Amino acid sequence: MMTEGEFLAALRTLPLHPGSRDLRDDCALIEIGEETLVFNHDLMAEDTHFRREADLADVAWKLVALNLSDLASKGAKPIGILLGHALGGNDQRFVEGLREVLTTYDVPLMGGDTIAATGASTFSLTAIGRATSRPVPSRSAAVPGHSVFVTGTVGRAMLGFEGFDEHLEAFNRPRPRLEEGIALAPLVGGMMDVSDGLLLDVFRMAKASNTSIAIEASAVPVADPDRASECMRWGDDYELLFTLPSGAALPVAATMIGTVEERGRAPLLLDGNAVSDPEGLGYQHG
Numbered sequence: 577m578m579t580e581g582e583f584l585a586a587l588r589t590l591p592l593h594p595g596s597r598d599l600r601d602d603c604a605l606i607e608i609g610e611e612t613l614v615f616n617h618d619l620m621a622e623d624t625h626f627r628r629e630a631d632l633a634d635v636a637w638k639l640v641a642l643n644l645s646d647l648a649s650k651g652a653k654p655i656g657i658l659l660g661h662a663l664g665g666n667d668q669r670f671v672e673g674l675r676e677v678l679t680t681y682d683v684p685l686m687g688g689d690t691i692a693a694t695g696a697s698t699f700s701l702t703a704i705g706r707a708t709s710r711p712v713p714s715r716s717a718a719v720p721g722h723s724v725f726v727t728g729t730v731g732r733a734m735l736g737f738e739g740f741d742e743h744l745e746a747f748n749r750p751r752p753r754l755e756e757g758i759a760l761a762p763l764v765g766g767m768m769d770v771s772d773g774l775l776l777d778v779f780r781m782a783k784a785s786n787t788s789i790a791i792e793a794s795a796v797p798v799a800d801p802d803r804a805s806e807c808m809r810w811g812d813d814y815e816l817l818f819t820l821p822s823g824a825a826l827p828v829a830a831t832m833i834g835t836v837e838e839r840g841r842a843p844l845l846l847d848g849n850a851v852s853d854p855e856g857l858g859y860q861h862g
Contacts, residue, residue, distance in 0.1 A: 654754070720838045
């Protein structure tokens with residue numbers, strides 16, 4: 577079986593649309609006249625993204641939210657979603673959760689596909705948005721000299737997964753940073769959402785931008801300071817990671833956690849230590 581990285585490398589040998597960004601970003605772009613449409617597609621699988629006993633209303637919410645989070649990282653305003661649904665679980669609860677999240681974020685359902693399936697449940701969703709700023713932010717646009725920021729607190733989803741009541745919502749029903757993404761889009765260098773672990777996503781941004789990013793662990797806002805390393809690696813946070821020119825006004829609530837440097841010994845410098853291998857920095861499939 578291929579790893580996620582190996583599979584993506586194989587896909588890059590196929591004919592790619594110019595808006596694919598070489599499959600190195602979270603979304604694809606299509607320009608139509610003066611508009612740029614932003615497309616994202618994500619899946620969730622039982623026992624990987626949610627427990628078998630999970631409330632499918634929460635699963636529906638999270639499925640939409642994690643796709644909207646990718647739109648947020650492009651400063652896009654959602655237009656609608658296309659749903660892929662496998663019947664067989666508590667489908668009515670799924671519909672109820674879908675209604676709640678779509679109503680909360682004023683996002684309409686546009687269509688999709690439904691199948692009957694046996695075995696582990698899998699759901700997929702395509703989110704479509706309209707870019708509010710051009711150029712559309714990218715993970716590959718971090719610039720040496722920029723400061724690095726993250727919204728919110730990382731590690732809350734991990735604690736929610738472990739059953740801590742005050743953090744349950746962070747795992748079950750994350751809140752995509754759509755307003756923050758739109759506010760940041762005209763100003764940022766690089767921007768992406770934090771889905772697979774802060775350290776891994778910092779590594780990915782640095783590598784995509786051909787830079788090094790220096791992070792001070794003590795500056796990172798974590799949900800449990802006694803488990804800071806785990807908080808920075810676990811993922812599922814759906815916060816925004818972004819860079820701004822040094823000294824630029826900050827239009828959203830966020831914490832400065834490091835700086836972008838010329839490419840040096842490794843993509844990630846964690847407390848001054850060079851990290852050249854992403855293994856162990858966060859969650860990777862395969």
